[in-house]
Amino acid sequence: xxxxxxxxxxxxxxxxxxxxxxxxxxxxxxxxxxxxxxxxxxxxxxxxxxxxxxxxxxxxxxxxxxxxxxxxxxxxxxxxxxxxxxxxxxxxxxxxxxxxxxxxxxxxxxxxxxxxxxxxxxxxxxxxxxxxxxxxxxxxxxxxxxxxxxxxxxxxxxxxxxxxxxxxxxxxxxxxxxxxxxxxxxxxxxxxxxxxxxxxxxxxxxxxxxxxxxxxxxxxxxxxxxxxxxxxxxxxxxxxxxxxxxxxxxxxxxxxxxxxxxxxxxxxxxxxxxxxxxxxxxxxxxxxxxxxxx
Numbered sequence: 001x002x003x004x005x006x007x008x009x010x011x012x013x014x015x016x017x018x019x020x021x022x023x024x025x026x027x028x029x030x031x032x033x034x035x036x037x038x039x040x041x042x043x044x045x046x047x048x049x050x051x052x053x054x055x056x057x058x059x060x061x062x063x064x065x066x067x068x069x070x071x072x073x074x075x076x077x078x079x080x081x082x083x084x085x086x087x088x089x090x091x092x093x094x095x096x097x098x099x100x101x102x103x104x105x106x107x108x109x110x111x112x113x114x115x116x117x118x119x120x121x122x123x124x125x126x127x128x129x130x131x132x133x134x135x136x137x138x139x140x141x142x143x144x145x146x147x148x149x150x151x152x153x154x155x156x157x158x159x160x161x162x163x164x165x166x167x168x169x170x171x172x173x174x175x176x177x178x179x180x181x182x183x184x185x186x187x188x189x190x191x192x193x194x195x196x197x198x199x200x201x202x203x204x205x206x207x208x209x210x211x212x213x214x215x216x217x218x219x220x221x222x223x224x225x226x227x228x229x230x231x232x233x234x235x236x237x238x239x240x241x242x243x244x245x246x247x248x249x250x251x252x253x254x255x256x257x258x259x260x261x262x263x264x265x266x267x268x269x270x271x272x273x274x275x276x277x278x279x280x281x282x283x284x285x286x287x288x289x290x291x292x293x294x
Contacts, residue, residue, distance in 0.1 A: 001024075001036075001050070002021070002024045002033070004086045004087060004260075005021060005024055005036065005038065005048060005092065005255075006020070006021035006024075008084045008086060008092060009038065009040060009046070009094075011020050012040070012081070012082065012094075018215075019040050019041055019042055019190070020040070020041040021038060021039075021040060021041075022039045022040065022041050023037070023038065023039035024036050024039075025037040025038075025039075027047075029087075029284070034049070034050040034051065035047065035049045036048045036050075038094075041234065042225050045096070045097035046081065046094050046095065046096065047078070047094070047098070048093070048094050048095075049091050049093045049095075050086070050090055050091070050092050051090065051091065051093075052089070052090075052091070053083075053085060053089065053090070053091035054157065055134050056083060056091045056093045057083065057091075058078050058131070058132075058133040059093060059216065059217065060083050060093060061131070061219070062077060062133070062197070062219035063077055063080050063095075063217060064080060065114065065194055065219050066194065066196065066214060066217055066219065067079065069115050069118050069119040069123075069194050070111060070114070070115045070214075071114045071118070072211075073111075073210055073211075074107040074108075074110050074111035074114065075107070075108065075110075075114070075115060075211060075212045075213075076098070076207060076211050076212065076213050077213075077214050078095040078096055078098060078213075078215060079095065079096060080093065080095060081092075081095060084092045085106055085294065094191075098207060098213060099207070099208055100205040100206070100213060101205070101206055101208050102205075103206040103208075103210060104206065104207060104210065105212070105237060105238045105241035105244070106240045106241070106243070106244040107206075107210055107211050107244070108204060108205075108206060108211075108212025108213075108214050108241055108244075109212075109240065109241035109242060109243070109244030109245040109248070110139050110212075110244040110245065110247070111211070111238075112196075112199075112212065112214075112227065113244070113245045113246075113248035113249040114194045114195065114248060114249075116194070116195070116227070116249060117193075117248070117249045119192075119193045119221075120191045120192065120193035120196035120224065123192055123193065123194060123221060124192055124221055125146075125192065126145065126146050126192060126221070127144065127145050127146075127147075127148050127151035127152075127155075127192050127220075127221050127223075127269050128142065128143050128145055128151055128220060129142045129144075129219065129220040129221065130142055133218060133219070133220075135197065135198055135265075136198065136218075136273065137273055138160070138163075138216055138269040139159065139163075140156075140197070140220070141159050142155075143156055143175075147182070147186055148185050148186060148188070148190045148192075148222075148223055149183060149184065149185035149186040150182055151222070152182075152185055152223075152226075152261075152262075152265075153178050153181055153182050153185075154271075155264045157181075157265060157268070158171075158178070160268035160269055160272060161174070161268065162277075163272040164268055164271060164272055164282070166272075167180075167271070167275065167279055169282070169283075170179060174286065174290075177286065177289060181261060181289070184261075185223075185258075185261070188223070188252075188254075188258065190209065190222075190223035190224075190225070191223075193221065193223070193224040194219060194221060195220060195224060196214055196217045196218070196219065197217055197218035197219050197220055197222070197226070198216060198217060198218040198225050198230070199214075199218060199227045199228075200230060200231070200233065200234045200236065201231075201234065201236025201237065202216075202236075203215050203216045203217070204237075222241065223258075223262075224250065225255050225258055225259075226262045226265075228242075228251065228255070228259075229258065229259040229262035229265060230262070230266060232259055232263070233263045233266055242247045260289065262283060263285075264282070264286070264289070267281050267282050267285060268282055
């Protein structure tokens with residue numbers, strides 16, 4: 001592994017072969033990748049994530065989209081330095097090494113709101129994503145819809161429900177609920193905004209200078225509320241994060257009533273990947289939503 005990385009980074013200097021790998025230290029890379037901290041002979045430190053080329057290409061596209069719409073004064077999205085292809089169908093995504101800390105999340109919240117607002121003002125007039133991608137290890141289909149309700153139900157809930165057949169989820173009885181959700185979400189009047197898509201506390205942090213940091217996206221053009229909803233699913237976001245977001249771009253009324261709908265997508269994905277209690281959470285959520293829409 002280290003020999004492969006050393007060979008690949010030699011071409012990253014002004015002239016081929018003039019950069020050596022001096023240190024290669026393994027770090028946490030999640031359940032699907034290997035990750036390393038690299039020290040190069042020219043003084044640079046890099047973060048290298050190794051894994052499936054298709055998954056890393058999807059991550060590259062998401063990071064580049066977030067960088068386009070984010071304000072670096074408050075929110076940093078790592079620059080993709082390279083996506084290099086190694087042996088045995090393995091690729092390496094190279095990013096600058098960034099020291100993350102624990103601090104005030106106000107700029108993280110403000111930066112996220114600015115990203116959502118800027119992209120909603122100038123982005124496409126439809127919901128979806130141009131290519132198939134991933135939500136963690138799970139599939140996140142590409143495609144486009146003009147209707148927000150259809151985009152969320154057809155591109156997000158239905159594919160996960162199809163996978164959930166393997167553990168006994170029956171879709172036919174849920175058709176009235178799904179139809180009702182399409183109508184309910186369309187009445188909400190959401191505008192397409194670029195969302196991170198997998199915004200739990202492991203993918204968002206604060207840098208030493210106080211700026212927010214976003215990594216490991218599962219981007220698509222969606223209702224901005226899906227990002228805020230996921231921050232409530234596993235916790236880890238402070239009161240100041242939410243206050244700063246609200247001050248920059250307040251959420252519409254009744255946003256709290258859509259949190260459970262939006263987080264059903266992530267619960268289904270976790271149930272399909274990990275099983276266990278997530279399956280029961282999905283069933284309970286569906287029962288509550290059926291009671292609301294019934």
